[in-house]
Amino acid sequence: MQTIQIASQSSLKLPYHRWLIWIIVLGLLLGLAIVFSISIGTISIAPMTTFKLVCSHYLGINTATNSLPEESIILFDIRIPRVLLAVLVGFALATAGVVYQTLLRNPLADPFVIGVSSGSALGAMVAMALRINQTLWGAWGIPLFAFIGGTSTVFIILLLARNHGHFQSQSLLLAGVIVNAFFSAMIMFISTVIDPGKIQTYMFWMIGHLETVSPSMLKACYVYVIIGWIILWINSRALNALSFGEETAKQLGIPIDHIKILIFIVASLVAGAVVSVSGIIGFVGLIVPHIVRSMVGSDHRILLPCSALGGALFLVVADTIARVIISPAELPVGVITALCGAPFFIYLLRSRYWKHF
Amino acid sequence: MNSVITLNHIHFSYGDQPVLHDISFSLTGGIITGIIGPNGSGKSTLLKLISAIYPPVSGTIEVAGKPLSHWPRRELSQQIAVVPQDTFVPFNYTVAEIIMMGRTPYLGMFGFEKKHDIEIALSIMETTHTLNLANRYFDQLSGGERQRVLIARALVQEPKILLLDEPTTHLDINHQWEIMELVTRLNQEQQITVLMVTHDLNLASFYCQHLVLIAKGEFITEGKPKDVIQYDHLKKAYGIRPVITQHPETGDPVILHAHPSNLNQKESIHDSHQGE
Numbered sequence: 337m338q339t340i341q342i343a344s345q346s347s348l349k350l351p352y353h354r355w356l357i358w359i360i361v362l363g364l365l366l367g368l369a370i371v372f373s374i375s376i377g378t379i380s381i382a383p384m385t386t387f388k389l390v391c392s393h394y395l396g397i398n399t400a401t402n403s404l405p406e407e408s409i410i411l412f413d414i415r416i417p418r419v420l421l422a423v424l425v426g427f428a429l430a431t432a433g434v435v436y437q438t439l440l441r442n443p444l445a446d447p448f449v450i451g452v453s454s455g456s457a458l459g460a461m462v463a464m465a466l467r468i469n470q471t472l473w474g475a476w477g478i479p480l481f482a483f484i485g486g487t488s489t490v491f492i493i494l495l496l497a498r499n500h501g502h503f504q505s506q507s508l509l510l511a512g513v514i515v516n517a518f519f520s521a522m523i524m525f526i527s528t529v530i531d532p533g534k535i536q537t538y539m540f541w542m543i544g545h546l547e548t549v550s551p552s553m554l555k556a557c558y559v560y561v562i563i564g565w566i567i568l569w570i571n572s573r574a575l576n577a578l579s580f581g582e583e584t585a586k587q588l589g590i591p592i593d594h595i596k597i598l599i600f601i602v603a604s605l606v607a608g609a610v611v612s613v614s615g616i617i618g619f620v621g622l623i624v625p626h627i628v629r630s631m632v633g634s635d636h637r638i639l640l641p642c643s644a645l646g647g648a649l650f651l652v653v654a655d656t657i658a659r660v661i662i663s664p665a666e667l668p669v670g671v672i673t674a675l676c677g678a679p680f681f682i683y684l685l686r687s688r689y690w691k692h693f
Numbered sequence: 694m695n696s697v698i699t700l701n702h703i704h705f706s707y708g709d710q711p712v713l714h715d716i717s718f719s720l721t722g723g724i725i726t727g728i729i730g731p732n733g734s735g736k737s738t739l740l741k742l743i744s745a746i747y748p749p750v751s752g753t754i755e756v757a758g759k760p761l762s763h764w765p766r767r768e769l770s771q772q773i774a775v776v777p778q779d780t781f782v783p784f785n786y787t788v789a790e791i792i793m794m795g796r797t798p799y800l801g802m803f804g805f806e807k808k809h810d811i812e813i814a815l816s817i818m819e820t821t822h823t824l825n826l827a828n829r830y831f832d833q834l835s836g837g838e839r840q841r842v843l844i845a846r847a848l849v850q851e852p853k854i855l856l857l858d859e860p861t862t863h864l865d866i867n868h869q870w871e872i873m874e875l876v877t878r879l880n881q882e883q884q885i886t887v888l889m890v891t892h893d894l895n896l897a898s899f900y901c902q903h904l905v906l907i908a909k910g911e912f913i914t915e916g917k918p919k920d921v922i923q924y925d926h927l928k929k930a931y932g933i934r935p936v937i938t939q940h941p942e943t944g945d946p947v948i949l950h951a952h953p954s955n956l957n958q959k960e961s962i963h964d965s966h967q968g969e
Binding site for chain 2: 349350352437438441442443573576577579580581583584586587588589590591629630633634635637
């Protein structure tokens with residue numbers, strides 16, 4: 337009896353050490369993936385050279401290297417901006433996925449599945465059609481329009497799929513299908529109007545690319561995503577309580593009415609900002625939170641940082657594969673995530689979760 | 694006898710569907726009170742009003758002499774804790790994580806638990822016999838275990854008042870006994886005021902010191918179990934003719950079904966249903 341007591345007591349110690357280890361492990365893996373990703377490609381650069389070039393470029397440490405000048409151009413003008421974009425997009429989509437799943441209390445929710453991504457893409461397209469980036473708004477305007485598109489979609493979904501405060505899978509997925517169909521038609525329409533004969537624009541939005549974006553746009557998106565993520569993380573306990581439903585959250589002392597709307601809006605900002613630079617990359621917000629939950633548990637104080645890092649890691653790896661698999665040609669990264677994501681979605685749908693929804 | 698919660702002329706409706714009509718009673722501190730009544734009588738809704746999930750359409754509820762609307766949500770959750778009927782959790786939280794969530798009213802939205810919080814949780818997990826469940830996931834537990842975990846979470850809130858919504862539904866008789874013994878122990882040893890909603894009249898009669906009977910959203914009567922569990926009151930609330938006898942050990946009232954071969958009995962059931 338005594339030993340059982342001790343064993344179970346030790347299981348109730350504070351989990352902060354374990355959390356720190358997870359963050360360090362995922363951070364290191366992400367760092368490795370980034371170095372690997374910027375080293376390989378049509379022209380491969382030795383990881384050591386990459387490391388030295390990065391040190392001399394950003395830290396001003398003049399390490400004597402015998403690298404070629406074109407290596408430096410490939411690295412700093414193409415690969416590093418691209419990997420930074422992959423990190424940002426994965427980080428944001430996984431974060432938004434976690435938050436939508438908790439708010440809708442449904443593990444199948446993901447910005448792509450429920451239509452927030454296509455709503456954001458439509459918003460971004462409208463902004464481009466209106467040439468918002470050439471106005472006073474500059475690089476900040478397009479993500480903002482994407483965010484408005486995404487937020488509107490969330491409220492449409494809430495209206496369509498809500499049934500006595502519950503979101504059943506069937507109605508949620510149906511609402512997502514409808515919204516996606518409508519918005520992709522709108523995107524097709526607008527892209528044809530803006531640029532007839534150019535199907536690439538449409539393809540860009542619908543499948544999700546990580547092409548180079550302007551540094552100012554990348555910076556604006558990083559600011560949006562990081563601020564949004566911090567707001568969500570601060571509300572971790574509210575998210576934990578919300579996993580048990582709104583009534584329990586209230587009874588645990590959380591003034592849920594305002595917080596819930598704030599969280600919905602901020603999650604849509606995070607998702608919308610990255611959609612405006614990458615198009616619709618599907619399933620990241622579905623796969624990553626699910627795997628991370630099974631590793632670190634569902635406490636949002638650790639789930640949010642680990643999902644964000646895991647999402648970045650996943651997308652960096654997926655984009656590296658997309659770049660090299662049919663080299664010298666390239667696949668859009670959305671192809672890779674959809675090839676992984678769709679079977680995963682079926683698995684989730686058929687697994688033990690199904691019986692609850 | 695101090696009153697810890699007072700309800701004055703409460704009216705409530707979901708949309709245009711009236712649920713509660715002119716309910717007034719007060720809850721005495723330090724005892725176990727039961728709200729009884731038929732299904733759909735508004736018992737659970739009453740708990741949701743008292744825990745400030747919904748505001749009443751009209752009327753006032755006072756907790757410790759202060760109107761409910763004047764209580765900040767966090768402070769109210771340090772006074773009142775709720776044990777819901779059952780909870781569906783779509784994600785994999787462990788029992789320990791769920792029980793620690795009871796500290797939310799003390800830690801705010803982004804507090805980190807400290808040693809002190811763990812100690813409180815540990816002692817409550819010992820009381821509620823949930824220590825051995827600490828690392829299990831909620832959806833792997835049996836009905837009785839889930840109920841104990843939800844009670845433990847409520848107790849970790851260190852409440853003065855504990856609200857229980859049908860704590861023994863879906864449980865077999867030994868688990869019913871186990872849960873009610875736990876509630877009685879908490880009431881006696883820690884002076885926690887208990888308000889429980891139940892449709893199990895025998896359980897209410899046996900464990901509660903005070904009963905409030907409501908039916909179709911209206912107040913019927915309140916008082917000691919032996920005064921409330923009376924033929925006339927139950928007939929009015931349930932529309933049946935109950936047979937009331939006495940518990941052989943305690944003398945508490947016990948309700949039994951009337952024999953179905955009694956023709957008048959059947960007619961009376963029939964009549965009352967048509968009357969609805």
